Amino acid sequence: MSILSDLWGDLRALFFPLQCPVCGRPLGDGMRTVCTRCRIEAPLTEYWRQFDNPLVRSFWGLLPVMHASALLFFSGGGGWRRLIHDFKYRGNWRLAREMGIWYGAELAECDWYRAVDVVVPVPLHWRKRLRRGDNQSEYLAEGIAAALGREVDRRSVSRRRNNSSQTRHSHEERWENVADLFRVRRPERLRGRHILLVDDVLTTRATMVSCGEAILRAVPDCRISVAVLAASKRHLVHP
Structure with a gap:
């Protein structure tokens, strides 16, 4: 064989x-x-090497994060945008996992990310997942977790409703679209742990903040860090 x-x-x-x-x-x-x-x-941010970086500062007053980084800067066009769309909309989950492994290897070089206990992908609603066939953030999280030698928790956090795509909304509407969107079903699994929240692209931070807030309401003694594959430069300003 x-x-x-x-x-x-x-x-x-x-x-x-x-x-x-x-x-x-x-x-x-x-x-x-x-x-x-x-x-x-590659348009690498190098933010994972900086304890205090523009992505960390962009969460000030929105979500108390221990650390935050992105592997790439995201722009409206070009080959890296095609790569992200390839796994986000065309089902190339292997590519998402491979990018997660690359990103995780970079994070593993930093002491503050080695302190992570569990990796949690931002969840999709089951209807959207059924339509797409997979959750690209889960495969990114798998790759990152494999490089860090940590577990992935796919079940403790879920979406309450199948909200419309953020790309269809203005800046203000995006925050309204994700209000009270997430819930924690298994708080005991996250209690007292350092959680690395993983998503593919970060723009206004609305989805990540909503997810992080839900976790902190249910598990106030946990700590949260953020890792996204790509971040938009123009949104890395404090609101």
Whole structure:
């Protein structure tokens, strides 16, 4: 079986070579997730290396976070936007997990993220999950947790309702759209723990703040940190 599997892998690579999801070039030997050139040129924030950074400050007065970081800066166009849309809307969950592993490896180099006890992905409503087929934030969380050597908790936090997409709303409407959106079903699993909340893209912070507030209401003795794959520069200002 192993020989047949290896043979099929070689044939698939010959006729359908893997491509970099950012630039579209074929991935060479030893390349993982994205090509070497795109990895070098990636718009990394480096926020995980900074205890006090613009993302942390953007939560001031909104949500008490221990730490906050994003792997990438998110912009309206380009290859990195296509990469995110590939797993967010086109079901490429393996890509989400691989990006999580990359991000988690960076976080594992920092003492403050090694103090995390459990990784919690921001949940989707079951109707939206059924329509999409998966929750991309769960796969990001899986990759991050694997790199940190921590567990993923997918069940303790849930959405109360199937709210409309945030992309359809203005800045003010986004906050109203997520008000009282989340609930904690298993507070005993989070009690006294350092929680790393994970999501894919952060813009106004409304969804993350709503989720964090629900957790702190149910489990006031926990600590919360935030990790998102990408953050919009223009929203990294204190409201």
